[in-house]
Amino acid sequence: MVPKKSPRIPLELHQIKAYEFYQKRLASGKEGNEIDDWQQAKEYLSQHPRAILAWNLKMPYRGGKRLIKRLLLSLQSLVRVAWKLLIFPFWLFQQIPGLFAREDKDSRTFAIDVVKTIISALGLIATLLAGIGLIVNYSNSQAEMQLTQQRLITERFSKAIEQIGSGKEEAVISGIYSLEQIAKDSPKDQYQWTIMEVLTSYIRKNSPIPSNIQQLKPEAEEREKTPEKLPSVSIPVQAALTVIGRRKGDNLAETTDSNKIKILDLSRTNLRGANLNRANLNRANLDGANLNGAFLEGAYLNGANLNGANLWGAEVDPKQIKSACFWEKAIHTQAKWDKDKQLLVAEDWKANQREIEKLKRDKNSDPPNPIDCNTK
Secondary structure: OOOOOOOOOOHHHHHHHHHHHHHHHHHHOOOOOHHHHHHHHHHHHHHOHHHHHHHHHHHHHHHHHHHHHHHHHHHHHHHHHHHHHHHHHHHHHHHHHHHHHOOOHHHHHHHHHHHHHHHHHHHHHHHHHHHHHHHHHHHHHHHHHHHHHHHHHHHHHHHHHHHHHOOOHHHHHHHHHHHHHHHHHOHHHOOHHHHHHHHHHHHHHHOEHHHHHHOOOOOHHHHHHOHHHOOOOOHHHHHHHHHHHOOOOOHHHOEOOOOOEOOOEOOOEEOOOOEOOOOEOOOOEOOOOEOOOOEOOOOEOOOOEOOOOEOOOOEOOHHHHHOOEOHHHOEOOOEEEEOOOOEEEEOOHHHHHHHHHHHHHOHHHOOOOOOOHHHO
16 A cells, blocks of 8 residues: 655744744643644654644635735736726717718718727727736746745755755755755745754754763863863854854844744854854854854854853964953853852953953953943
């Protein structure tokens, strides 16, 4: 028996269902991440094809309703013009018998001209109606093309998520770069933020600071004293950072339905040795992140949160540091792991303060238009 093919899951429906599982997970206090929510939503929708059918029936209606409204407004104007053109020939046609009944030559000539005008007007009306037909056909073809493109993007997105969740390095890297291409291909970058959330979730899950330090036993005690010996970022994590860093524009200024600013959440992640040169990290949350040995030359840190971030050994310009928020609370000297606070702290607090004061005195590195961090 041929197995039944799984129905295609619309991307927007997939996102809504994944967000529902996310809210339930937060309410119940369970651990997890966005990728797990996405997989759980996929399993649910695969087992409930009627939900997909209901969604597909509703979406064309919503899109078709807006399209019909725009077409009706256009047709209303066209009908008014067409009606006037249609009435005018009939009015002229009523004048023809009287003109031909006259014996003078000028009246007959004028009557012939009237007939020619009527024929031209009818030809114009026919052309106008044909044009309306072409416009309607074009609108229908555009709508079908958009639906086809939407299905293709949904299929590519689902496949990329499966690759990232597979755990195989080659597949994960392929899935990460597929998501980048989807963000470029999607109209008006409507999936870009979703893709950024998936990638930051992957980094938080696969390169966290606390779990890495705890997993380094039996050398854990020595490693805790020297967090710079934490492993450098893996190849898949670096791939995700590269895609995040070279996204176009600064869509992070957009807001959600609750008017909260969207930010890249890279908090408490181990980014040791990461290549972030010229990376777009505007408004990124780097709270407690380990950037030891990271390459940040030319990186955009405007409004990024450096509260508790470990910058010791990172290649970064003072101007970039001071363009970020709470840079005075970052670690600028050698760091250590605080078991009680479960985060990185300066090994020598006084030495770190001296480095901060040195940066404050360097007025040449002050940003010309400092961001208001209280509005974040």
